[in-house]
Amino acid sequence: MTWVIVQQCVDCSGQGKLYGYSTTPDTCHECEGTGEKEWYEENYQYDTVDDVKEDYSNPLTVMLTN
DSSP: OOOEEEETTTTTTTTEEEESSSSEEEOOOOTSSSSEEEEEEEEGOOSSSHHHHHHHSSSEEEEEEE
């Protein structure tokens, strides 16, 4: 089983786009334009959702999958 942790992308503040010097925004390369980053941790790393939240600040979602 694996923990799936989704956080807002810090590079683009969850917008999925980066605004530089041009008027046309670029797609954020860190999150590939989704505005979110996914992290995967093995089940043995954490026992509960609260344990996950201690290491991952302000997650949007935390799920345990097969």
